[in-house]
Amino acid sequence: MKSPQIKSPNYTIRPFEKEDALLWQKWDTDPEIQAHMPELRNEAQDISTQYEYIEECENDEDGYYWSIETRDRTTIGIVSLFEIDPHHKTVDLGIVIGDKEYWGKGVATEVVNTIKEYAFNTLGIARISAEVEEDNLPMKKVFEKTGFEQDGVFRNARAKNGKRINVLHFGICNTKQRL
């Protein structure tokens, strides 16, 4: 699906560009960034694999994938709406702020709010879901600040650093979307 460019108050949320792949190679191998992702990567993916991924995202009929850019065109993260179910009008949301200089400055909160409004008001989505590891405190905070509520716990859902950890399920419903 072609992802449209969207502006939040301070950031531009734009479709992927080839140059983004170089940043992902850095972000994919940063242990701090990867700490709460489903898979812990140890090495960067081959650049041609990354280019293929960009193409797959562009052709994915069930998702939207964006990079997050500052107004001076520094690329600082990615955000996606994926596994859109057109019948049930549901979707999953994922976000990574890869440039750690920007952590704790409200970027994810602003971007999640903007993408949430896009999903509800433009796509007519009825429910957005997201998963977050129990000890990912910043992400839990972002969901709380953007109106998501925790509606479940997948106990022992992942193996991390030699122990099993819980994954929390968050969701937010569009009260204007009745069906």
Ligand SMILES: CC(C)(COP(=O)(O)OP(=O)(O)OC[C@H]1O[C@@H](n2cnc3c(N)ncnc32)[C@H](O)[C@@H]1OP(=O)(O)O)[C@@H](O)C(=O)NCCC(=O)NCCS
């Ligand atoms: C999680 C992530 C997206 C948050 O992005 P961000 O732009 O830093 O988030 P925000 O600044 O909007 O909000 C973070 C909040 O968490 C708080 N926070 C940060 N560290 C915290 C901690 N250890 N304990 C509790 N709260 C914490 C911040 O103070 C802030 O809350 P505040 O605005 O009330 O002060 C970013 O850290 C990231 O990309 N991490 C790596 C990838 C990842 O985990 N993605 C999510 C996978 S589900």
